[in-house]
Amino acid sequence: SAVISQKPSRDICQRGTSLTIQCQVDSQVTMMFWYRQQPGQSLTLIATANQGSEATYESGFVIDKFPISRPNLTFSTLTVSNMSPEDSSIYLCSVWTGDNSPLHFGNGTRLTVT
Amino acid sequence: GDSVTQMEGPVTLSEEAFLTINCTYTATGYPSLFWYVQYPGEGLQLLLKATKADDKGSNKGFEATYRKETTSFHLEKGSVQVSDSAVYFCALSDGGATNKLIFGTGTLLAVQP
Numbered sequence: 001s002a003v004i005s006q007k008p009s010r011d012i013c014q015r016g017t018s019l020t021i022q023c024q025v026d027s028q029v030t031m032m033f034w035y036r037q038q039p040g041q042s043l044t045l046i047a048t049a050n051q052g053s054e055a056t057y058e059s060g061f062v063i064d065k066f067p068i069s070r071p072n073l074t075f076s077t078l079t080v081s082n083m084s085p086e087d088s089s090i091y092l093c094s095v096w097t098g099d100n101s102p103l104h105f106g107n108g109t110r111l112t113v114t
Numbered sequence: 115g116d117s118v119t120q121m122e123g124p125v126t127l128s129e130e131a132f133l134t135i136n137c138t139y140t141a142t143g144y145p146s147l148f149w150y151v152q153y154p155g156e157g158l159q160l161l162l163k164a165t166k167a168d169d170k171g172s173n174k175g176f177e178a179t180y181r182k183e184t185t186s187f188h189l190e191k192g193s194v195q196v197s198d199s200a201v202y203f204c205a206l207s208d209g210g211a212t213n214k215l216i217f218g219t220g221t222l223l224a225v226q227p
Contacts, residue, residue: 032130035148042203042217092157096213103215
């Protein structure tokens with residue numbers, strides 16, 4: 001199974017600023033995803049990070065707010081832009097290695113916006 | 115669209131009690147079904163999965179059977195331990211090549227000694 005390193009593990013940020021979260025995988029993976037887990041709620045898919053092209057966003061999420069990069073098959077970043085307290089959540093990177101494998105998740109980034 | 119409905123928590127049990135967490139789903143295709151577990155302060159870990167009707171997934175004493183007729187995937191364990199205290203998420207994949215997951219709301223399980 002893939003080993004996923006996500007940085008930072010947590011951060012406290014001021015409103016109006018931006019934070020970039022990094023996701024590094026120890027092997028090349030077919031697909032990478034970014035999820036959000038708001039306090040007390042379930043996980044919601046933000047977008048699929050596509051290698052070498054623009055990410056595919058789910059309904060309710062836009063590139064200007066959550067720009068995503070995926071320069072190669074082992075690395076992706078998610079930026080939370082112009083943050084507000086409503087962005088306080090856990091952001092999780094997940095990867096799919098293909099075939100019948102399940103999704104694997106990083107430990108998440110716990111973001112608090114003040 | 116596809117969705118997962120999960121038993122609300124928290125569920126509080128004594129050690130060695132029997133556990134059931136209900137999960138039902140709505141899907142247009144033939145999804146795969148999963149249970150993920152999130153221990154305090156940690157990320158999600160896959161607990162078990164089932165990819166077709168009547169399959170039974172099992173791991174660490176937990177079991178769940180894919181019931182197409184009742185569109186359910188209930189999680190069970192015969193004797194819970196304090197170390198099982200965590201949040202449990204039922205999920206389905208959309209069955210497509212992208213393997214995106216749709217999650218239920220999660221159920222907090224608290225096991226008391």
